[in-house]
Amino acid sequence: MHLRHATIVPENFPTRDHYPFNLPLLAQTRTVDLDRPITLFVGENGTGKSTLLKAICRRCNIHIWEGRYRTRYEVNRFENALPQALGLQWRNGPVPGSFFSAELFRNFSQLVDEWAASNPGLLDYFGGQSLVSQSHGQSFMAFFKAIYKVKGLHLLDEPETALSPQSQMALLDVLTAMSRAGHAQFIIATHSPILMACPDALAYSFDTIPLAPVDVRTTSHYRVYREFFRAQEG
Numbered sequence: 537m538h539l540r541h542a543t544i545v546p547e548n549f550p551t552r553d554h555y556p557f558n559l560p561l562l563a564q565t566r567t568v569d570l571d572r573p574i575t576l577f578v579g580e581n582g583t584g585k586s587t588l589l590k591a592i593c594r595r596c597n598i599h600i601w602e603g604r605y606r607t608r609y610e611v612n613r614f615e616n617a618l619p620q621a622l623g624l625q626w627r628n629g630p631v632p633g634s635f636f637s638a639e640l641f642r643n644f645s646q647l648v649d650e651w652a653a654s655n656p657g658l659l660d661y662f663g664g665q666s667l668v669s670q671s672h673g674q675s676f677m678a679f680f681k682a683i684y685k686v687k688g689l690h691l692l693d694e695p696e697t698a699l700s701p702q703s704q705m706a707l708l709d710v711l712t713a714m715s716r717a718g719h720a721q722f723i724i725a726t727h728s729p730i731l732m733a734c735p736d737a738l739a740y741s742f743d744t745i746p747l748a749p750v751d752v753r754t755t756s757h758y759r760v761y762r763e764f765f766r767a768q769e770g
Contacts, residue, residue, distance in 0.1 A: 537570065537571055537572070537573065537627055537721050538626060538627055538628070538631045538688070538689050538721045539570050539592075539596070539624060539625075539626055539627070539689055539721060539723075540569075540570060540571055540625045540626065540627050541567055541568060541569045541570050541571070541624075541625050542567070542568045542570065542592055542595075542622055542623070542624055542625075543566060543567050543568075543622065543623035543624070543625070544562055544565050544566060544567075544568070544621060544622060545621050545622070545623060546562070546563050546621070548620055548621040549563075549621050550614060550617055550620070550621075551614055554612055554614040554615075555587075555612060555614070555615060556584055556587045556588075556614075556615070556618055557614060557617075557618075557621075559583075559584050560745050561583065561584055561742060561745050561746065561747055562584060562588070562618075564745050564746040565745075565746040565747040566746070568588075568740065568747060569738070570721075570723065570738075571738075572736060572737060572738040573715030573716070573720070573721055573722065573736060573737075574711060574715050574721075574722045574723075574724065574734045574736065574737035574738070575722070575723045575724070575737065575738050575739075575740065576724050576725075576726060576731070576732060576734065576737050576738065576739040576740065576752075577589060577723070577724065577725040577726070577739075577740055577742060578725075578726060578727070578732060578739055578740065578741055578742065578750070578752070578755055578757060579741055579742025579743045580742070580743060580756070583742035583743060584742055585725040585742050586637075586693050586694070586725050587615075587618060588618070589691055589693055589723060589725045590616075590618075590635070590691075590693070591616075591618035591619045591622055592619075592622065592624075592691065592723065593633075593635045593691045594616070594619040595619040595622045595624055596624065596630065596633060596689060597630070598632070598633045598634065598635055598689065598691065599635070600635045600637075600640065601635075601640050601641075601643055601644040601647070602640055602643065631687065631688045631689055632686070632687075632688045632689075633688035633689035633690050633691065634683050634686070634688065634690050634691070635690075635691045635692075635693070636679070636680075636683075636690070636691070636692045636693065636695055637692075637693040637694070638672075638676070638693075638694060638695070638697035638698060641675070641676065641679070644667075645667035645668050645675055645679075646668060648662070648666075648667055649666050649667065649668045652666065661682050662678045662679060662682050663678045663681070663682070665678065667679065671698075672698035673698050673699050673700060673703045676695065676698060676699060676703070676707075677699075677703060677706060677707065677710075680695075680707055680710050681710060684710060684711070684714040684720055684722075685714070685720075686719075686720070687719040687720065688719075688720065688721075689720075689721050689722075689723070690720055690721070690722050690723075691722070691723045691724070692722065692723075692724045692725070692726075693725050694725055694726055694727060695707060695724065695726070695731070696726060696727065696728035696730070696731060701730060704728055704730040704731060705730060707731070708730060708731060708733065708734060711724075711731075711734055712734060712735055715734075715736075727757055728757075729752070729755075729757050729758050729761050732752040732755065732757065732758065733752065739751075739752050739755070741755065743755075743756065
């Protein structure tokens with residue numbers, strides 16, 4: 537593995553009154569072990585999964601493709617400050633990587649399309665087709681199959697968005713194959729019980745304080761799906 541663990545240092549929090557620094561989970565968690573090929577962040581909305589994922593990404597100096605800045609009604613100046621309160625321990629030094637988020641992917645795919653206008657060969661990297669011209673699910677999978685062949689640390693924020701169950705199974709196969717190849721490490725925030733079934737993955741529950749490993753079969757996501765289908769069968 538490339539990244540061994542992340543350490544949260546509350547003494548470096550710039551505030552305790554604003555998100556995300558007002559989350560008890562962050563204040564009471566010290567170390568997040570990342571010693572598996574795949575680490576999963578699971579929990580309800582608003583528990584800090586994506587926030588911690590992005591903070592680790594920024595602390596690793598991995599670029600997040602974001603659109604141009606837009607005026608907002610209210611701005612929280614602390615929302616992206618968590619990286620300054622994180623410490624990282626690498627196994628053999630920092631490695632490059634990638635960050636995937638469905639809400640940001642459209643901006644990335646449009647940039648790739650613009651670059652391909654003058655360098656069509658660029659699209660060969662993504663299977664030979666424009667990412668913009670494909671459906672969300674198709675473009676997601678083209679990106680996954682290309683980028684995860686690259687050695688590094690790859691972070692994914694709810695990649696199941698816009699993926700059918702069959703496509704989620706395909707992504708599960710890609711993640712499993714790439715992690716077992718030994719060159720890629722993944723940290724994934726997800727609500728998908730299908731992705732939670734990643735073999736040999738370590739899942740952390742953001743519904744417990746402090747952050748702790750969890751058996752995915754005990755998560756609310758798994759139980760809700762299981763109870764739903766049992767009700768349909770009954």
